[in-house]
Amino acid sequence: MARPSTAAETPDLADESYDLAEQVGFIMRQAAQRHVSIFNEIMGADLTPTQWAVLARLYQDGGSSQNLLGRQTAMDAATIKGVVDRLLKRKLVQTKPDPEDGRRLIVELSPAGVDYTRELLPKAETVTKVTLAPLATNQRATLIALLKQLR
Amino acid sequence: MARPSTAAETPDLADESYDLAEQVGFIMRQAAQRHVSIFNEIMGADLTPTQWAVLARLYQDGGSSQNLLGRQTAMDAATIKGVVDRLLKRKLVQTKPDPEDGRRLIVELSPAGVDYTRELLPKAETVTKVTLAPLATNQRATLIALLKQLR
């Protein structure tokens, strides 16, 4: 570790081992950035990864309450609200009150949303393929298995 | 894949293989979220991962121009500006014009920033340790090696 330009003292020898470029968090952030970049190129700039996650989840399993949908797509209540609002504005999604629970708002794909999602599915598969392209086949499974343990 | 609640038609059989929960991007986002959560717990809510990246980079290698600093910490010009501005407000960082290039703004740690960074280094190491805790030792090296290939 080099000495900081404005440091009067020498860094602790015990911490010489810390190298930002070798920390998982930093490397993971870069890998995620590359993935998002690939996503934007292939899927088009009009849909974000989180918006796609919501569409794909609704397509796979049908409607659910907004907060549950957020949990299923790894977003907290505040975040999922914004995502749903933007999908609502594009009429890819529709909402209705839950007759069984006055607190809940059921979110589901609109018919247009179903078509839209189905058309994008092949592209979404391509995103994963391109993201994993630098890895050998067996490495891809390894990476995914390891990442799953870090959730 | 289940049928979407509002779909009149059946999804294409060719796309039945797509499962959001198995896509690298989705899993990686969750792993990154857990990491940030660990970071916030250990480092305290008053410093973000990107801010730490800037401090650590400056501590390791000394000052540099703002844009170069952004490249070294994986942020574009617009993002690094905001991060530097917030660190400036806290006086952890200081800037000066580059005498050799009128376009450049040199960013470096303030003396207080050096102390602050040095004090946080052990905690930063802990963040990485806790993040990787679910993995066996040899798995950690594997994960990092694979992630590096995806940058």
Next chain:
DNA sequence: GAAATATCGTTCGTATACGAACGAGGACCA
């Protein structure tokens, strides 16, 4: 049945993240 507790959706504030556009300064070449 009423009180304590939990969940749901909403709003606010702050911090990345980045595309796009802009003016100022620098490098290069004819």
Next chain:
DNA sequence: TGGTCCTCGTTCGTATACGAACGATATTTC
């Protein structure tokens, strides 16, 4: 010298991300 192209820092707009607080509704507990 002048023109072209590149880089630098800045600003704007949009979209996550999430802590915190809030009122409304459900559930639990006694």
